[in-house]
C-alpha cells in the first residue's frame with residue numbers, strides 16, 4: 149500500500165509494520181544491539197536500527213517525502229545546518245524556536261554563515277531578500293508567538309529563485325500542513341512534541357523532497373552521532389499511531405478555551421491562529437504566579453503531550469526579547485475542556501488579585 153492511495157490517518161496506523169506473514173509480530177521488535185553480524189546494510193547501530201526505519205516509513209508517508217530521525221529536534225536542525233557551505237547566506241526568523249535562533253546567530257558570529265533575520269509574516273521583506281539568499285529557514289506557526297507565514301507564496305518564490313527552503317513544521321504537524329507538497333526542500337519536526345505526544349522522549353526528524361538529500365543527512369547522522377535509540381524510536385512510533393485523534397482533541401480543546409480566554413479580564417492579549425494545539429496569552433497579573441497556581445495544567449516547558457502544559461517563556465535567559473515578559477505559552481492536552489477551564493480561570497483570577 150502506498151501513502152498516495154490512502155488517507156494519512158489510515159497510513160499512520162497501517163504503515164511501518166513487519167510483513168504480514170504467519171507468526172510475524174504486528175509491531176517492529178526493538179533490537180537492543182550496538183553491532184550486527186557483518187555483511188548486511190546496518191553493521192553498527194549508529195547507522196540505524198529497525199525501529200527507526202519503521203518510524204521513518206510512517207512519518208515519511210505523512211509528509212509525502214523521505215524521513216530521517218535524529219536524537220532530538222536540535223540534532224536534526226544541526227544536521228541541516230551542517231549541509232551548508234561556509235559563507236551560505238541564510239534568511240531566517242528573528243523569533244523562532246530559541247535553540248535554532250541562538251544556533252544560527254552563533255554560526256553567523258563565527259563567520260560560518262551570513263544571517264539575515266526576518267519576521268515570517270513580512271512576506272514583502274522576505275521576497276525582497278530572496279535574490280541575496282541561499283537558504284530560507286521558516287517556522288510556522290512560530291514558537292512562541294504563533295505567527296503564521298504565507299508558506300505557499302514564500303516557498304514557491306524561493307524555489308523560483310533557486311533558494312533552498314526549510315520549514316520547521318513542529319506546531320502544525322503533518323495533520324495541518326505539508327510543506328513538501330508546496331515545494332519545500334526540507335521539513336523539520338521536533339518529534340519530542342506532538343508527533344510522539346507523551347512527553348517521554350527526545351527526538352527530531354527531517355523529511356526531504358529528494359532521496360539525494362536524505363542520503364546526505366544519513367551521512368551527517370552517522371558522523372555527528374545523532375542516531376536516536378531503538379527504544380525511543382519504538383515509543384515514538386507507538387505515539388505517532390494516535391497522532392490524528394490526539395491532534396484533533398487537543399485542537400478542539402484549544403479552540404474552545406481560547407474563545408473564552410479572548411474576553412478574560414486577566415488576559416491582555418491572546419495569540420492563536422484559529423487552529424492548532426498551541427496558544428499564547430499575555431496576562432495582566434503576575435505571569436509566574438499564574439503558572440504556579442494551576443493544579444491540572446502542569447507548569448513545565450515543552451508542548452504537544454497528552455497533558456496540558458503552560459510556561460512563561462521569558463524565564464529562559466536565551467529567549468528572544470521580542471517575546472513579551474508576561475507571555476505564557478499554552479499547550480492544550482486531551483483532558484476534559486471544562487476541567488481545564490476551571491483550573492486555568494482560577495489561576496488567572498488568583499494572580500490578577502494579588
Ligand SMILES: *Cc1c(COP(=O)(O)O)cnc(C)c1O
Pocket residue numbers: 220221222223245247248287291316318319337338339340341350351352
Ligand atoms: C522543541 C522545538 C524544537 C527543538 O526540538 P528538541 O526535540 O527539543 O530538540 C525545534 N523547533 C520547534 C518549533 C520546537 O518547538
